[in-house]
Amino acid sequence: MDFIDLKAQQKRIKKQLDANIQKVLAHGQYIMGPEVAKLEEKLASYVGARHAIGCASGTDALMMALMALGVGPGDAVFTSTFTFFATAEVIVLLGATPVFVDIDAATFNIDPRKLDLAVTALKERDSSIYPIPACLRRDGAPDEPLTPKVILPVDLFGLPADYDEIFPIASKHGLWVVEDAAQSFGAEYKGKKTCVFGSVSCTSFFPAKPLGCYGDGGMCFTDDDNLAAIMRSLRVHGQGSDKYENVRIGINGRLDTLQAAILLAKFDIFPKEIELRRHVAARYTSLLASRDFPVAPHVPEGVKSAWAQYSVLAKDAAHRAALQKQLMDHGIPTAIYYPKPLHLQSALAGLGYRAGDFPVSEDISRRIFSLPMHPYLKPSVQARIIKIGTEPYLYP
Numbered sequence: 001m002d003f004i005d006l007k008a009q010q011k012r013i014k015k016q017l018d019a020n021i022q023k024v025l026a027h028g029q030y031i032m033g034p035e036v037a038k039l040e041e042k043l044a045s046y047v048g049a050r051h052a053i054g055c056a057s058g059t060d061a062l063m064m065a066l067m068a069l070g071v072g073p074g075d076a077v078f079t080s081t082f083t084f085f086a087t088a089e090v091i092v093l094l095g096a097t098p099v100f101v102d103i104d105a106a107t108f109n110i111d112p113r114k115l116d117l118a119v120t121a122l123k124e125r126d127s128s129i130y131p132i133p134a135c136l137r138r139d140g141a142p143d144e145p146l147t148p149k150v151i152l153p154v155d156l157f158g159l160p161a162d163y164d165e166i167f168p169i170a171s172k173h174g175l176w177v178v179e180d181a182a183q184s185f186g187a188e189y190k191g192k193k194t195c196v197f198g199s200v201s202c203t204s205f206f207p208a209k210p211l212g213c214y215g216d217g218g219m220c221f222t223d224d225d226n227l228a229a230i231m232r233s234l235r236v237h238g239q240g241s242d243k244y245e246n247v248r249i250g251i252n253g254r255l256d257t258l259q260a261a262i263l264l265a266k267f268d269i270f271p272k273e274i275e276l277r278r279h280v281a282a283r284y285t286s287l288l289a290s291r292d293f294p295v296a297p298h299v300p301e302g303v304k305s306a307w308a309q310y311s312v313l314a315k316d317a318a319h320r321a322a323l324q325k326q327l328m329d330h331g332i333p334t335a336i337y338y339p340k341p342l343h344l345q346s347a348l349a350g351l352g353y354r355a356g357d358f359p360v361s362e363d364i365s366r367r368i369f370s371l372p373m374h375p376y377l378k379p380s381v382q383a384r385i386i387k388i389g390t391e392p393y394l395y396p
């Protein structure tokens with residue numbers, strides 16, 4: 001059994017895929033060919049954004065968004081500690097400082113109440129209000145205080161963050177919002193598609209994401225004409241009106257024409273696939289409803305997940321290990337997203353966070369695991385997964 005079955009999808013779109021790829025081979029415009037603009041137009045209209053800017057990965061999308069907002073040394077970017085490493089990595093690459101915030105125990109997304117505390121703690125340099133990086137504490141190194149600049153919420157596992165709670169905090173403190181929608185393309189929050197909640201919103205086309213290509217790819221979305229123009233320039237080495245005129249420092253961040261052609265074929269069936277994902281998730285949830293463990297994911301009112309992952313909670317680390325082994329012994333793969341919150345990663349040790357700073361994320365990281373999830377998972381297979389994954393007599 002595959003954790004994500006990409007072959008079932010490929011079978012359904014093989015003809016269109018082959019035709020689209022052949023078209024690129026025939027016209028030969030491998031860099032910024034017509035498929036890139038066509039995809040940008042389709043996806044912008046799907047999410048309801050004015051501009052879409054295709055780029056080389058979700059990581060580059062985040063990087064370009066922060067660069068366009070002028071994020072750099074001396075700036076603080078508030079984000080979740082329970083996310084993929086790239087979310088914080090780009091902040092550090094730009095010389096800015098990630099300021100972590102714990103998650104809500106039910107949604108696994110940034111906890112707005114704690115976000116407000118984190119911004120206040122940073123402004124006051126007072127870690128008794130909320131944990132902040134060591135260099136920002138009054139008792140820490142005598143660095144210049146940082147400027148709070150951006151809130152970077154993550155729509156984890158496909159579930160949109162709580163934007164109605166986040167926006168008032170952003171305006172109260174004068175912060176930009178950049179949405180990390182790498183996992184949530186196709187999700188909805190109160191009637192709107194994701195990828196429109198940030199001044200810039202970023203998604204990824206990594207193969208395992210809801211809309212994945214056959215390699216790396218990503219996209220930035222914005223309604224702001226000026227930010228769009230800056231990002232279009234950033235993705236081609238900061239080019240000006242001419243290819244050999246450089247007006248800013250940028251990156252080689254383009255989306256390959258071939259990947260755009262593949263995504264165009266995949267996008268044809270994407271809205272249908274999102275529906276199928278919702279059926280798969282609903283079946284898992286109803287199969288789990290009569291049991292105490294593992295705990296099914298919670299979806300708040302008015303929100304529709306894109307179900308990048310179906311992540312459940314075991315009682316504790318030992319229980320999780322037992323459940324995963326039991327499933328593996330029956331050929332059912334599972335995965336842990338994420339075993340270690342970012343504030344405990346050695347690459348970010350310089351921030352000076354400690355174990356215990358973000359107790360919800362630390363607890364969830366010990367108990368969470370994800371079940372096989374893709375649009376073509378059959379009800380009978382799901383029933384078997386839940387049966388094996390909940391057989392009590394094998395528990396420790």
Ligand SMILES: *Cc1c(COP(=O)(O)O)cnc(C)c1O
Pocket residue numbers: 057058059060083084086087154180182183204205206216217218
């Ligand atoms: C996948 C992912 C990224 C990075 O996307 P890539 O396309 O792999 O560079 C960033 N943030 C989150 C939350 C992700 O899941």
